[in-house]
Amino acid sequence: MKMAGHSILYEGNTSKTRSLLTLLIGLLIGFCIAELISYMTISEDINPKNIVASTASPKQQLTNDVGIPNLGVIEHEHPFDNTSLSDQLKREVRVLCWVMTNPSNHKKKARHVKRTWGKRCNILLFMSSAADEELPTVKLDVEEGRPNLWRKVKEAFKYVYKHHYNDADWFYKADDDTYAVIENLRYMLYPYSPETPVHFGFKFKTFVKQGYMSGGAGYVLSKEALRRFVVDGIPDPKMCLPGTVINEDIEIGKCMENLNVTAGDSRDVNGRGRMFPFVPEQMLIPNKDPNFWYWNYQYYKTDDGLDCCSDNAISFHYVAPNFMYVLDYLIYHLKPFGVERSQQLPAKLKVGELMSPPKEEPANSNEDSVDDYDRLYTPAVTMNSNEPDSREVSSNESGRKFANGEKN
Ligand SMILES: *[C@@H]1O[C@H](CO)[C@@H](O)[C@H](O)[C@H]1NC(C)=O
Ligand SMILES: *[C@@H]1O[C@H](CO)[C@@H](O)[C@H](O)[C@H]1NC(C)=O
Numbered sequence: 001m002k003m004a005g006h007s008i009l010y011e012g013n014t015s016k017t018r019s020l021l022t023l024l025i026g027l028l029i030g031f032c033i034a035e036l037i038s039y040m041t042i043s044e045d046i047n048p049k050n051i052v053a054s055t056a057s058p059k060q061q062l063t064n065d066v067g068i069p070n071l072g073v074i075e076h077e078h079p080f081d082n083t084s085l086s087d088q089l090k091r092e093v094r095v096l097c098w099v100m101t102n103p104s105n106h107k108k109k110a111r112h113v114k115r116t117w118g119k120r121c122n123i124l125l126f127m128s129s130a131a132d133e134e135l136p137t138v139k140l141d142v143e144e145g146r147p148n149l150w151r152k153v154k155e156a157f158k159y160v161y162k163h164h165y166n167d168a169d170w171f172y173k174a175d176d177d178t179y180a181v182i183e184n185l186r187y188m189l190y191p192y193s194p195e196t197p198v199h200f201g202f203k204f205k206t207f208v209k210q211g212y213m214s215g216g217a218g219y220v221l222s223k224e225a226l227r228r229f230v231v232d233g234i235p236d237p238k239m240c241l242p243g244t245v246i247n248e249d250i251e252i253g254k255c256m257e258n259l260n261v262t263a264g265d266s267r268d269v270n271g272r273g274r275m276f277p278f279v280p281e282q283m284l285i286p287n288k289d290p291n292f293w294y295w296n297y298q299y300y301k302t303d304d305g306l307d308c309c310s311d312n313a314i315s316f317h318y319v320a321p322n323f324m325y326v327l328d329y330l331i332y333h334l335k336p337f338g339v340e341r342s343q344q345l346p347a348k349l350k351v352g353e354l355m356s357p358p359k360e361e362p363a364n365s366n367e368d369s370v371d372d373y374d375r376l377y378t379p380a381v382t383m384n385s386n387e388p389d390s391r392e393v394s395s396n397e398s399g400r401k402f403a404n405g406e407k408n
């Protein structure tokens with residue numbers, strides 16, 4: 001594309017530029033052949049050209065799986081880490097994760113979920129309409145395509161209830177472009193009883209009175225919420241919408257409300273969010289346009305800069321496969337030498353009990369520095385560049401004024 005742009009600069013001049021043009025065309029053809037060859041080679045191979053390609057813009061990365069190293073290279077252990085607390089939580093707060101994917105994303109996205117954050121779930125399932133031995137997938141009897149998302153969510157949770165109800169305490173639904181820190185999910189859930197009818201995610205305040213959870217940040221149902229959904233909800237058209245629509249997250253939100261499943265508060269004690277509908281950069285440095293849909297949809301007011309996000313954040317959305325490896329490295333490997341943070345588990349709550357809401361003003365917040373930042377910084381990348389999934393915006397075909405991102 002860049003080449004085509006350059007060739008315009010030289011167009012229709014001297015013969016010197018004509019030979020330049022010929023050279024550029026030659027380069028373009030060479031480039032295309034190289035692309036074709038790299039497409040035909042097995043994408044798992046490490047190829048220096050592809051590593052260069054991985055520095056391309058996030059938009060390019062989303063559609064590009066080449067250049068991601070194979071599993072042997074991206075994994076190494078830290079045998080001397082003291083993981084006794086996270087091991088304890090893995091036993092006591094069992095999380096089943098299921099990832100919504102589709103046949104065209106098995107290799108492009110889902111496999112990278114499995115190699116990064118997905119492997120930390122107690123149970124990891126990929127829900128698709130086609131079988132895949134590598135992942136593997138649960139082959140649901142649902143047609144693909146965005147209009148079938150709600151049906152797919154219902155079928156997926158039915159499968160999970162039927163086959164794994166007793167294998168986990170919490171049931172987390174994510175997309176294949178979600179990145180989640182499962183240790184922090186367990187830490188947030190630790191005080192709660194799985195018998196409490198509650199679910200957590202990034203809460204939007206529109207369409208559902210108690211709020212509904214962003215599909216992209218993922219939402220986690222307690223064991224009791226799962227039971228109500230599958231046993232009392234799905235079969236009863238007064239509780240949950242029969243058939244299918246695009247906006248699975250709004251529909252499950254309505255359904256949870258009808259079933260008296262509380263829309264939980266996933267913020268930490270300082271009022272900082274833990275589950276997010278965007279990538280970290282866009283939470284830290286948000287789009288300040290007051291007309292940006294997000295400001296009217298978020299349930300809790302969020303802050304900029306480091307006050308945006310909990311030190312125990314759980315999930316982000318629109319994460320390109322390459323960036324999953326970057327996050328894995330930054331979160332699980334890179335550590336500043338000599339710094340350790342003391343950590344303590346909170347007390348347990350009774351069945352039906354919820355954490356009290358955080359203080360409105362985040363502790364340690366430095367509003368002055370945030371204001372300085374506001375004056376100095378003009379965002380180069382705005383959140384508008386990621387239009388919301390329609391399912392995060394409206395269940396209403398006629399009212400989908402923001403819903404132009406028909407990507408999946
Ligand atoms: C590991 O951490 C736990 C608390 O998190 C502590 O009780 C234990 O002594 C530590 N083990 C070692 C070998 O440092
Ligand atoms: C939900 O709670 C309301 C008020 O307590 C009650 O009337 C209703 O029957 C409950 N619905 C379900 C499905 O539990």
Ligand SMILES: *[C@@H]1O[C@H](CO)[C@@H](O)[C@H](O)[C@H]1NC(C)=O
Nearest residue numbers: 207394395396397398399400
């Ligand atoms: C759906 O759209 C109609 C017409 O634009 C509007 O009156 C209604 O409130 C919308 N419903 C929802 C759930 O957005």
